[in-house]
Amino acid sequence: MTVKALFSSIIKNNNYVHIFNNITDQKEYLNKVIDYILSAIEQEKHILVFESEKLILDLHKELENILTKEQLSYVHTINNFDYYFSTGSFQPSVIFNNLTKILSPFVEKIYP
Template identity: 30%
Template sequence: MHSKIQNLISTVKESGAHIFYDFDDEQKYIDNLIMYITAAIGLGNHVMIIENDRIMPEIQNRIKTLFNEKEQEMIHTINNYDFYCYRGNFHKETILSYLQNMISPFLQNNIPIQTWAHVEWREQEEIFQSLGEYEMEADLIIQASNLITICGYDSNRVPDSLKKILMDCHDYHMTDDNIRIIERKTV
């Protein structure tokens, strides 16, 4: 999977990409995240990781083990609960504003950045519609800024109706062991 991630990032480094990662195996998910960080840093890019409190300690331990101090300074982490539930629930406008504010300093200073976000949510009314709307609007931001971003979703929490929406607003579909381009429908 390392070469697939490396090849994808090299291919889209100028144009950016919005990648839907539908994961089943948490250990492979973490391994793929570490490969993504390695590939990004290899290109001289910073990486913003939006992850939960349960997984973050293992990621941080691996970062300390695998990357030198200068490389570690290129890795930025945010708690995904703080990111996605800043107002207590999943609020699309707040999250999109947070995303823009988060990446703006990098873009304004011509510092290349990639993101990796583990998308999670509390149970709330119409959450799948909100997630779909968020991803569609995030896609516009990603396209405008040529950002490379992976949106990780635990496949156990993604019903077919949401998966269809996510497939319609991402450029690539990634699983624990594969990456493929999504042929988007043009309107």
């Protein structure tokens, strides 16, 4: 099974997915993130990517060559440094409360 097929299966069977990649090769990692994003967009699902500012810029450059403007509107990015340190706490309960605030506009609009 290809990585993209695996991602498609995971996305199809779950409304919310958190994936942690422990990959040291940045290009390989970026390709896996792109495969995941493409799998989500094929199923008309929005995706929220928490990543470093540099990788977000690289990701946007790659996606702009692949996706239409409408498809790009399904991709939402958050700087992971800003997210994890915005509250001044790395406690799971604080992080999840912050996530709830971030996700509420998506839930209110019923975005999958």
